Amino acid sequence: MNIQTPNGSTGTVMDDATFTSIAALAKSEAGLILSKAKSTMVQSRLRPRLKELGLSSFNSYSDYVTSNAGMSERIKMISALTTNVSHFFREPHHFEILIDQALPDILAKARRGEKVRIWSAGCSSGQEPYSIAMAILDAAPELATQDFLILASDIDPKITEKARLGQYSLQQIKGIPATFQDKYLTSVEGQKDTYEVKDEIKKIVRFRELNLLAEWPMQNKFDVILCRNVVIYFDAETQSDLWPRFHSVLKPDGWFFLGHSERVSETSMDKFSPIGLTAYRPIVASK
Ligand SMILES: C[S@@+](CC[C@H](N)C(=O)[O-])C[C@H]1O[C@@H](n2cnc3c(N)ncnc32)[C@H](O)[C@@H]1O
Structure with a gap:
């Protein structure tokens, strides 16, 4: 018509x-x-x-x-x-938990030679995984030489390609603390007001195309999973199907973060215990 x-x-x-x-x-x-x-x-x-x-x-x-x-x-x-809006260091209280509470254990595991894996599920154009990488490498630079990786996935191949490039406008980088801007960004030659994430940060982030509703191919469990501002676009049934799946790929001592208006459904609250605003630890069933 x-x-x-x-x-x-x-x-x-x-x-x-x-x-x-x-x-x-x-x-x-x-x-x-x-x-x-x-x-x-x-x-x-x-x-x-x-x-x-x-x-x-x-x-x-x-x-x-x-x-x-x-x-x-x-x-x-x-x-x-899909709505791809994202910001660097979005919901800063999660970064406080990550650095103050989760990092000491992460570091201890990495020092023992264990794999440490973080998953940014629904990573959009990369601001979330790059923010995690900057915050963690700044607090614990030795992780760069240990078995530490951030998996960043999204359903949208166009957006993961953009994320992999890691280039952002002056407006977009405003959320990055000034010290991190100096340390982890470089200006892109010939492109006014465009900044690129440095290789030392890119090296620890792996972007993949992944539909959360499909099979998850990963073999390792994660120390931390962030799925923020993604399930808000799903109905209650689709959300309910996802909680046990996230629980099954999270290590027993892991950390799970959702977006500000998202919550684990009541039916899965036997699997996650809240430890702050939209932050959870998994509950491990006793045998
Ligand atoms: C609003 S962005 C959130 C980005 C980031 N997590 C944040 O909080 O800033 C939502 C992202 O979820 C992705 N998404 C939507 N449905 C998805 C699905 N079924 N599987 C994987 N990603 C999906 C979209 O492509 C989009 O990039």
Whole structure:
């Protein structure tokens, strides 16, 4: 359907049935919940996809993206529909817990030659894993030479590529403490007001594409997992399915952090005990 928009241009509009079909696909592919109230947002984010594919209606887009031939378009659709907003050192109270409470044990394990692994699940453009790396390496530089890695994963391949590049604008780096800016960033030659994370930080962060709803291929358990501001886009059932899965890949002495408006569901509170605002330790069942 084409209508005349207020600025006089012709815009494509999504009908209810098409919205329902796109919303169902976003839920089955990525767990994203798109209520009818988000219809305008969905349309504006998908309009460039129609343009790129040369399609004249959302209806034909929906037919294509739900067909076998539309498999690769599904990834692009999810990429367009996810919200990737992130900041360096977001929710600073988690960094206090990480450095003041978790780091002494992490360091002791690394000194004993044990693997130490942190997982930033839903890492977006990299600010979260790079903030962790800066905070930890600053407090314990010796970890750079030990078996210490941060896995940073996201469903969106475009965003993990951006994260891997590690380049940020002057505005984006404002959340990084000045001492860390001097120590861990370098200005990008020929690009005004663009800064890049130094190799010593990049070296300890591994970016991977991973859908939290799919199989998790990792073999090692994690000392710390952060899944912040990700499950807020999922429904209660999808969230409930994730808590036991996170618990199963967290070491018994691990740490688990969620975003400010997220909570472990009541049904999984036998698995996690809260130790602060959206911070948890796993409960280990006694034999
Ligand atoms: C708002 S960002 C949060 C970034 C970072 N954790 C933070 O708190 O600043 C949410 C991220 O979750 C990712 N995401 C959404 N659904 C996902 C899924 N099913 N599996 C993995 N990542 C997903 C999005 O691509 C997006 O980059």
